[in-house]
Amino acid sequence: MHAPVDPSPGGAAPHPFAKPKTHRETYEFLIRQVLRAGTYSVLLAVGLIFAHIIIKGVPVVFTTKAPFINTNFLTKLPETLHVIEDKQGKIYETSPQGSDVIKKELGGNMRSEKTISYSGGGILGPIVGTALLVLVCMVVALFLGIASAIYLSEYASHGKFIEGVRLAILNLAGVPSVVFGLFGLGIFVLSAPVLTDTPHERSLFSIPLGFTYMSFQGWDTCVLSGAFTLAFVILPVIITASEECLRAVPQGFRETSLALGATRWQTIWRTVLPFAMPGILTSSILGIARAAGETAPIMFTAALAFKDKLPWQGDSGFFGIFTQSVQALPYHIYTIAARIPQSEYSERAQYGSVFVFLVLVLMFAITSVLLRRKLRAKYQW
């Protein structure tokens, strides 16, 4: 039965480890090359995108003279760019106020004036808006996401219903983001409850609470509405990732903690969560980077194409950071790239914004890695 068999039937076998003469090797080789080609083309595409953005964006954000950074671009609000050309062909780029001064100076020497919307000034408004949206979204999404992940994996008993819930959450990930935008418009902008003494007339209904009214009139277009909408866009990612991280916590920890007289929540709070948190945060931050880049969900709920005030400069003061509408980077990029006539000036503003956005997302990624390292060091395992 197990008598030595000639390893290569039909051929002389010089030694027992001789390669069988088949096409297997060629086949292996081909497969390997196909896989490699796939990987390299992805790399190439990523490289091209980044190179394009960097080549076009760096000259806008950085300058050749000290302080080497175009501070105006990062610290001023967007405004209309005026480009004036005099009869000698000299070109002045200026703000709306500056254009009057220059026109007066030039007098009859002016040949032409062009205005390019949104492309002058800087992009502080969009940066601040995106930062606020992302921060509030992060708080909301982490809270809701971790809470449901804990419930699903630690409390709920396994069954058809829970499987259904999981499936529904996964399907949520396939919903187009513009649908989330409309959902946010319907729910948060137009019908979410607020406490107010004077319910709006478009309020769906209001419940008198004695000292004030709870009116279902929506939160209006504001950071809060946008952040909640964005939170729902990334919830599937966060819930799924958190559940995975919770599952990765050894069962032994839970059992030990319970055996020491801990309740279920004490076990989760003191043992399971500290262990799972680094993973949850890392995977969530990637989801949050996605939220930062979403345009459709905030178009109807939080973002304006143009706004000449920072959120805290409005009537509501500091709380404007929640209750005011804002500009946001992705929407700003969309506006400049697709909603106004193209020119070299609008392109400049566009790539500058894209570059800044890329840097912000990169910073997010780095933060997540550092955070993970730090937590890992604290709870070495």
Added chain:
Amino acid sequence: MVAAPPAPKKPVSKPAHHEPSAVTPATPTAEGVISVRGLDFHYGTKQALFDVNLEIPARKVTALIGPSGCGKSTLLRCFNRINDRIAGAHISKGQVVIKGKNIYDDDVDTTQLRRQVGMVFQKYNPFPKSIYENVVYALRIAGVKKKPVLDEACEHALKVAALWDETKDRLKANAFGLSGGQMQRLCIARAVAVRPDVLLMDEPCSALDPIATLKVEELITQLTKEFTVVIVTHNMQQARRVADLTAFMFMGQLIEFADTTTIFGAPQQKKTEEYIRGIFS
């Protein structure tokens, strides 16, 4: 199916339906004693324990031995109701009476129960925290906040676990820096820190090397000064070395329960004898 085993040596009380007053703290062995009465245990539809009757005396080491899958862990885990976690696990008949109370009664709070019936697991599993925080975990859970109380409990528990000299200078260090044997002793310290009456151990040495095993065994015999110890072991030498009494289980049934010397020297049951002689293992 094996016939129901004859009643083990002596103080076995009659199974189930027994009026609880029969075990009042008045009886000499009542303190810290566990009595299992006619226990039938199921994992879903699979029955794992069949009519188990057992009286575990206080301040002694009682070993549960038997072939793999015979239900040793299941029985042990019935004593602190940690089996409650497993979906479908339930008791269909019988009682586990600890300190005169059936712990499966509806009015028993499992967290209180587990404070008095501690458990040490097979795989040493300190939490990813400092040595100190590991030891005082159960106290913090119980709401103890005062640092002197915690410090005192920590020192006492580590001394009980014979770990104080090795760790007193690095209480704040992460517990994962300890050796395997030290970690298991830390787990024992963690379990005794709330001063339970009973300490359950499920193969506490099976993940340890021989020297660490000897240390832990030495410790176990010391533990009877304060605790009633129930230990599951696969290692019969170990049972011989540490246990005052030994229970032999087979296919979910308790076959024989007697002094360790009797079980290993002159077992009454044929199955016990066969197992001891190594037919099953």
